[in-house]
Amino acid sequence: QVQLVESGGGLVHTGGSLRLSCAASELPASIYVMGWFRQAPGKEYAFVAAIRRSGGSTYYADSVKGRFTISRDAAKNTVYLQMNALKPEDTAVYYCAATKKSYGRSWSQSYDYWGQGTQVTVSS
Secondary structure, three states, X not given: OOOEEEEOOEEEEOOOOEEEEEEEOOOXXXXXXXXXXXXXXXXXXXXXXXXXXXXXXXXXXXXXXXXXXXXXXXXXOEEEEEEOOOOHHHOEEEEEEEEOOOOOOOOHHHOOEEOOOEEXXXXX
């Protein structure tokens, strides 16, 4: 059972930066993609970014392209989300997730494991 623990959330002003971390208890070869999703109050999960466990290919939602960067440290079983130029609309609980599937990386329903989430609040 893969366990995921996020950290790094907080309160930041518009234009500021945060780096989220997602530490995995393990990342077996069966894990294909690691992803970040976010959920604002009253809204569904929204895809933010994803990275393949092997090879490191990255994928982003249009709303964060050029501002957010997903990366991984294989030795530490950790995935990061560097968030720059933050906007109030980025305010949400951010979740790390992992999937064994090679498809549907932007669909929350495709993911098998989830962290508990970390709050990001961007003030105007």
